[in-house]
Amino acid sequence: MTLKEISRLLNASVINDSTDIEMDIQSACSADMMSTVMYYHSANSLLITSLTQPSVIRTAEMAGIKAIVFVLNKKPDANLIELAGLKNIPLLSTPFCMYTASGTLFEAGMPSCFGK
Amino acid sequence: MALDIDHPIEGSFQIIGGNFDTAGAASSQLKSKLVELNVNEDVIRHAAIATFEAEMNVIIYAAAGRLSYLITPTYIEIKIDDMGPGIKDIEQAMQEGYSTAPEWVRAMGWGAGMGLPNMKKNSDEFKVDSVVGEGTLIEMTLNFPE
Numbered sequence: 001m002t003l004k005e006i007s008r009l010l011n012a013s014v015i016n017d018s019t020d021i022e023m024d025i026q027s028a029c030s031a032d033m034m035s036t037v038m039y040y041h042s043a044n045s046l047l048i049t050s051l052t053q054p055s056v057i058r059t060a061e062m063a064g065i066k067a068i069v070f071v072l073n074k075k076p077d078a079n080l081i082e083l084a085g086l087k088n089i090p091l092l093s094t095p096f097c098m099y100t101a102s103g104t105l106f107e108a109g110m111p112s113c114f115g116k
Numbered sequence: 117m118a119l120d121i122d123h124p125i126e127g128s129f130q131i132i133g134g135n136f137d138t139a140g141a142a143s144s145q146l147k148s149k150l151v152e153l154n155v156n157e158d159v160i161r162h163a164a165i166a167t168f169e170a171e172m173n174v175i176i177y178a179a180a181g182r183l184s185y186l187i188t189p190t191y192i193e194i195k196i197d198d199m200g201p202g203i204k205d206i207e208q209a210m211q212e213g214y215s216t217a218p219e220w221v222r223a224m225g226w227g228a229g230m231g232l233p234n235m236k237k238n239s240d241e242f243k244v245d246s247v248v249g250e251g252t253l254i255e256m257t258l259n260f261p262e
Contacts, residue, residue, distance in 0.1 A: 033222075035230035038165045039237070043157065051225045055172075058140030062147065062164035
């Protein structure tokens with residue numbers, strides 16, 4: 001599923017300008033604990049989170065996450081956006097809560113990073 | 117496939133405890149090194165995760181620490197030693213979900229009790245030595261696929 005399709009399904013806005021909207025995403029995980037994200041790691045995946053700490057970007061960088069969706073319209077600060085830009089990680093913000101965002105993508109056929 | 121390098125490559129990074137702003141910088145530099153050397157993508161991800169978890173433990177619990185690595189044609193060895201409080205019961209600390217992290221650390225997305233288990237899960241060889249009041253040494257080896 002492309003990031004463009006994900007953005008449409010989640011009514012999401014794109015936070016950083018240089019985002020590759022046609023990027024292909026193959027799986028997703030939803031978590032606020034970064035070790036959980038790394039436990040379920042998978043290449044070319046999407047992270048759905050409400051956490052806006054800079055370490056979210058580092059976690060994405062290490063765990064093979066290609067893009068991040070912040071739920072509940074959360075917007076990270078300038079430092080996080082800058083780091084995401086350096087690492088070429090697109091950032092989206094959705095008005096949905098984590099449950100609805102995850103369910104919407106699951107219903108549209110997006111598999112879990114964990115495979116079950 | 118073995119790496120095309122003439123001699124082993126060594127390096128190290130200092131890690132400052134409590135500095136969440138630059139957390140992950142050491143792991144990121146090691147990851148860049150592995151990318152530069154054309155290491156297998158899956159091995160890079162496993163090494164990056166294992167290293168980042170260890171780096172975060174230094175930042176959360178210790179005053180300071182050091183990450184050092186040795187890259188050979190067939191494996192990478194990663195060591196993280198710190199000047200921290202040490203681990204009282206290593207067996208308990210290896211249980212998934214067990215954490216002594218304070219609430220403010222959890223609010224930053226850490227302290228899920230998955231750090232040490234994630235390091236073990238992502239490495240081929242894993243060893244932890246710790247002395248309470250002195251510090252902890254983590255040693256991990258990841259083999260490159262043949």
